[in-house]
Amino acid sequence: MAHTSRVLIEHQCPQCGAPATLEETDHLFTCPFCRVKSFLTSRDFFRYLLPHAPRAGTEVVYLPYWRLKGILLSSTPGGVKHKIVDASYQAVTSPLFPASLGLRSQTLKLRFVTPETEGRFLRPSVPVRQMKATAEEGFLGPLPKPVFEQALIGNAISQIYAPFYVSARSVVDAVLNRPVSQELPAEFDLGQFPGGPPDWQIRFIPALCPDCGWDLEGERDSLVLHCGNCKVLWQASRGKFSRIRAAHVPGGGGGGLHLPFYRIEATVSGIQLRSLADLVTLANLPKVIQPGWEKVPFHFWFPAFKVRPDDMLRFSRNLTLTQPRGELTEGLPGAGALHPVTLPLSEVTDGLKIILASFVKPPQTMLPRLREVTIKPKAALVVYVPFQEERADFSQPEFQLRINKHLLRYAKHL
Numbered sequence: 001m002a003h004t005s006r007v008l009i010e011h012q013c014p015q016c017g018a019p020a021t022l023e024e025t026d027h028l029f030t031c032p033f034c035r036v037k038s039f040l041t042s043r044d045f046f047r048y049l050l051p052h053a054p055r056a057g058t059e060v061v062y063l064p065y066w067r068l069k070g071i072l073l074s075s076t077p078g079g080v081k082h083k084i085v086d087a088s089y090q091a092v093t094s095p096l097f098p099a100s101l102g103l104r105s106q107t108l109k110l111r112f113v114t115p116e117t118e119g120r121f122l123r124p125s126v127p128v129r130q131m132k133a134t135a136e137e138g139f140l141g142p143l144p145k146p147v148f149e150q151a152l153i154g155n156a157i158s159q160i161y162a163p164f165y166v167s168a169r170s171v172v173d174a175v176l177n178r179p180v181s182q183e184l185p186a187e188f189d190l191g192q193f194p195g196g197p198p199d200w201q202i203r204f205i206p207a208l209c210p211d212c213g214w215d216l217e218g219e220r221d222s223l224v225l226h227c228g229n230c231k232v233l234w235q236a237s238r239g240k241f242s243r244i245r246a247a248h249v250p251g252g253g254g255g256g257l258h259l260p261f262y263r264i265e266a267t268v269s270g271i272q273l274r275s276l277a278d279l280v281t282l283a284n285l286p287k288v289i290q291p292g293w294e295k296v297p298f299h300f301w302f303p304a305f306k307v308r309p310d311d312m313l314r315f316s317r318n319l320t321l322t323q324p325r326g327e328l329t330e331g332l333p334g335a336g337a338l339h340p341v342t343l344p345l346s347e348v349t350d351g352l353k354i355i356l357a358s359f360v361k362p363p364q365t366m367l368p369r370l371r372e373v374t375i376k377p378k379a380a381l382v383v384y385v386p387f388q389e390e391r392a393d394f395s396q397p398e399f400q401l402r403i404n405k406h407l408l409r410y411a412k413h414l
């Protein structure tokens with residue numbers, strides 16, 4: 001299994017100021033001193049800083065790098081291939097600076113960039129879309145051709161700022177105090193790169209239910225919290241919690257684990273996929289289309305939690321082909337543990353075309369048509385599916401799903 005890196009962030013409790021260390025995947029912070037729970041959010045993504053000891057008389061600028069952790073799915077003639085991606089890319093392209101952060105972000109504790117952070121921060125010139133396209137291209141090499149479609153499901157996109165200064169006609173890495181560029185032209189000036197003081201704010205929201213005031217529950221890496229009193233799911237957006245729709249498949253009993261899935265209603269164009277009847281035709285399922293199936297809406301299913309790529313594909317394909325419907329009950333399950341939602345919906349939607357690619361028949365004629373297909377999500381529901389604990393696995397006999405306990409725990413760090 002590919003190993004991915006873990007980045008640590010130095011931080012202070014917003015309530016009592018006690019020092020703390022966070023993992024980059026942490027969202028729910030419980031202070032070990034004052035016990036206050038807060039939820040960490042930002043407008044778009046988190047921005048971190050590589051710490052350094054400033055040298056007297058040097059003018060430091062911070063160059064942004066995109067950091068990307070995710071899963072790359074590629075539809076090829078031999079089926080869907082996957083790869084775990086853990087990389088950094090310049091967000092300001094310049095040959096004078098290192099092309100990536102290398103291993104430094106894994107050996108140093110990072111800090112959040114806040115408006116109080118001093119220094120000049122160069123303005124990113126590479127948008128996130130472009131960075132993802134570069135990453136996808138970079139991994140095309142060994143894949144069987146043609147590659148019909150690629151999706152990068154990045155579950156952690158952030159920016160890391162690295163400090164540099166100019167000394168003796170060279171760009172110097174301010175962390176290592178080591179030159180990183182060739183000899184600079186005499187007229188070179190770091191001021192030519194647009195930038196300024198940082199104006200991003202991370203926000204801490206008290207993790208309290210907006211309806212009843214109870215402490216919200218979740219794991220450190222949960223993107224969605226729940227109120228055990230109101231039995232409602234809450235998601236932070238724009239600095240406050242808003243309620244999101246949830247449902248569950250009954251039958252979990254008390255001892256099992258509920259895994260969260262997104263059930264996504266989407267507008268599909270370029271191919272007919274609106275109803276259960278369309279699915280049976282498109283996937284050539286061994287079923288006789290029943291009267292009324294052309295009116296039963298089709299939904300994509302996708303795990304709402306981090307999981308290894310092969311499990312991710314198998315789970316979404318199985319549930320999408322099964323189309324659970326009659327058995328859904330509105331709201332959260334009454335008993336049993338809830339596995340945290342750790343994959344944002346926005347990161348999942350790119351993968352829907354790959355799921356489609358995994359079942360369209362016949363692939364020889366259908367896969368080349370994927371380029372003309374667009375999938376636009378309209379509505380989503382978080383559905384908790386009960387799994388039974390068996391020796392090494394959690395299993396779901398009804399939908400024929402199974403996952404190894406150890407791998408599920410390990411997938412947190414993907």
Ligand SMILES: [Zn+2]
Nearest residue numbers: 013016031034
């Ligand atoms: Zn505290």
Ligand SMILES: [Zn+2]
Nearest residue numbers: 209212227230
């Ligand atoms: Zn409540």
